Amino acid sequence: MKKILVGVALIGSAVSAQAADLAVKAPYLKAPIAAVYDWTGFYIGANVGVGLGRDLQTHAVPAGGVASHLSPQGVIGGGQIGYNWQSNTTFLGPLLIGVEADIQGSGMTDGHTTLSSPLGAANYNQKLDWFTTVRGRVGLVRGPVVGYFTGGFAAANVKTTVTQIGGIVPFAFSETRTGWTIGSGVEAAIGGNWTGKIEYLYLDLGNRNDVFGTQALRTEYRESIFRVGLNYRIGGNGMYITPPPANWAGLYLGGNFGGATARNRTTSSVIFSENFNLSPDGFVGGGQIGYNWQASNWVFGAEADFQGSTQKDDRAAVLSSLLLYNQKLPWFGTARARLGYTVGSTLFYATGGYAYGNVKTNVVTAFSNETFNRSRSGYAVGAGVETPFQLFGLLGPNWTSKTEYLYVDLGSTTDSFLGGAAVSTSKVTNHMLRTGINYHFNQPVVAKY
Numbered sequence: 001m002k003k004i005l006v007g008v009a010l011i012g013s014a015v016s017a018q019a020a021d022l023a024v025k026a027p028y029l030k031a032p033i034a035a036v037y038d039w040t041g042f043y044i045g046a047n048v049g050v051g052l053g054r055d056l057q058t059h060a061v062p063a064g065g066v067a068s069h070l071s072p073q074g075v076i077g078g079g080q081i082g083y084n085w086q087s088n089t090t091f092l093g094p095l096l097i098g099v100e101a102d103i104q105g106s107g108m109t110d111g112h113t114t115l116s117s118p119l120g121a122a123n124y125n126q127k128l129d130w131f132t133t134v135r136g137r138v139g140l141v142r143g144p145v146v147g148y149f150t151g152g153f154a155a156a157n158v159k160t161t162v163t164q165i166g167g168i169v170p171f172a173f174s175e176t177r178t179g180w181t182i183g184s185g186v187e188a189a190i191g192g193n194w195t196g197k198i199e200y201l202y203l204d205l206g207n208r209n210d211v212f213g214t215q216a217l218r219t220e221y222r223e224s225i226f227r228v229g230l231n232y233r234i235g236g237n238g239m240y241i242t243p244p245p246a247n248w249a250g251l252y253l254g255g256n257f258g259g260a261t262a263r264n265r266t267t268s269s270v271i272f273s274e275n276f277n278l279s280p281d282g283f284v285g286g287g288q289i290g291y292n293w294q295a296s297n298w299v300f301g302a303e304a305d306f307q308g309s310t311q312k313d314d315r316a317a318v319l320s321s322l323l324l325y326n327q328k329l330p331w332f333g334t335a336r337a338r339l340g341y342t343v344g345s346t347l348f349y350a351t352g353g354y355a356y357g358n359v360k361t362n363v364v365t366a367f368s369n370e371t372f373n374r375s376r377s378g379y380a381v382g383a384g385v386e387t388p389f390q391l392f393g394l395l396g397p398n399w400t401s402k403t404e405y406l407y408v409d410l411g412s413t414t415d416s417f418l419g420g421a422a423v424s425t426s427k428v429t430n431h432m433l434r435t436g437i438n439y440h441f442n443q444p445v446v447a448k449y
Contacts, residue, residue: 037144037189039086039096042234047199048077049227050407051108052431054261054279056315057124059117059162060216064320066115069279069313070126071263074107076225086141094141096148103132106156108223112265116272117320119215120165128223131156131203133181144189144242145346145387147403151182154203158221171212177221179205186385186403188346193236196348198385198403200433201225224261226405226431228383246345246388248301249294250442252400257285258434260311262329265427270418274318278327278361278426282310284434290338299347301338307331311430324364329430332357332408334380347386355380355408359428363417372415376428382406389437398440406432 053072059065082100108128114121132155139148155178162171185199205221261281268274290303309329316325333356340349356377363370384404389395408430416423 037141038236039084039141039146039233041236042081042083043195043231043236044079044081044234045229045231046077046079047102047104047227047229048075049225050074050431051076051106051128051223051225052261052263053108053110053126053128053221053223054281055126055222056220058218059115059122059124060218061117061119062214064118065317066117066319066321067315067317068113068115068276069315070110070113070124070219071277071279072108072110072126072128072223073263074109076104076106076108076227078102078104080229080231082137084137096137096139096141096146098137098139098148099135100137100150101132101134103130105130110277112275113277114275115318116274121272121274122162122164125159125161125163127159129157129159131223133201133203135181142387144344145186146188147184147186149182149184150199150201152180154179154181154205156203156205156221156223158205160219162217170215171210171217173210177205177208179203179221183225186387187231188343188348188385188387189242190343190348191242193233195231195233197229197231198383198405199227199229200405201227224431226433243344245294245297245342246347247294247442248292248299248340248342248347248440250440251289251291252438252440253287253289254436254438255285255287256305256307256402256404256434256436257283258432260284260309260329260430260432262311262313262428262430264327264429266316266325266424268318268323268422268424270319270323270422272319276316276318278313278316278325280311280313280327280329282312284309284311284432286333288436288438290438292338294342297342299338299340299342299349301340301349302336303338303351304333304335306333322366326362326364327426328360329428330358330360332410332430334406334408336380340386345388348383349386350381350383351404351406352381353379355410357408357410357428359410359413359426361413361415361424361426363415363424365418368418370415370417372413374413374415376410376413378408378410378428380406380408382432386438398442400438400440401435402438403435404433406430406434408432
């Protein structure tokens, strides 16, 4: 995930950081003069989200070996504490510099993988019980909104067990691993001393190499964390006057760019039935069009998008490396409803609806090389934050940027190969983080701070 979501997340934070607060000029309401929002000070908060691992595991045995991604997935939650300093710069304007520490409980687990080798079948089980990070934060402030990137130290407890046929446990360990983390987010005021944020973190916990008997096991630990959080600013400027709701009503269109990783539970039946994960990851990008209706602070909308994707996984070698897999997700699209609540010029929203996409699977054996293209449909759910976007004053008040998380489920795809003697089935699910810009066909008014 380092090559895709982290780079995209940093781009997303830079885009979102250009947010300048907007307020609609209603014919019957004059916007109040807002106090300057100051992010300086301590804060404490809580968060909840989902974690997904993409941990390549290679198991070498005499006369063969297997490889696939273990994908521990589950709900994560915990708390954070931090401190922000806000200062002005000549070119960029207000700059936020901060430090933050968090501790998370984790339900991330994966016991799905069972593979065959010359020594027999083995089940692989991996868990991430907890993790913690200590990070710096740097962001650009636009009134009550800050887009930031973050990075620093990470530690986590990891448990791995390899159980061979007959219930024999040749290998098991539980250890606290250390590494580094990087990511980005958008945080916005929601009233008083309270702020809300959406954040992505990528954790690299290094690699582990183990030898037991005549076998060797290598595991790479790469985790992606998607979460939302709520912070209370201790001694913050609670007297800040929130501007009237911005005008989100009307038609808009735009583009987006991001990254995604899949966790495709796969079963292959040839000589033996094997279970493993295909985990295509890569960049995504495309366009969207939508329409919003607004009632006071509530925003109701519909949006459709279409995405190209570079996602692929060509690392799976199963059945003693006699079956090689290469799976891609070349494109997908969604048609979703949006329900949001606007605080000043910041729109917090949830979204969900129909999803469709293409799954391309290549299977190589000693006797064949076959590729299957399948179009699948399913659903998408997610959440995001949308704010005004002016790009240092180069764009007008009709532009906004958004940072969005989507979970996409495209159901199952089944392919037969070797003349119908073998069958492979994949359950296709996808986690995506993307940032976008929209042009709204209305005339919002820039609020003055």
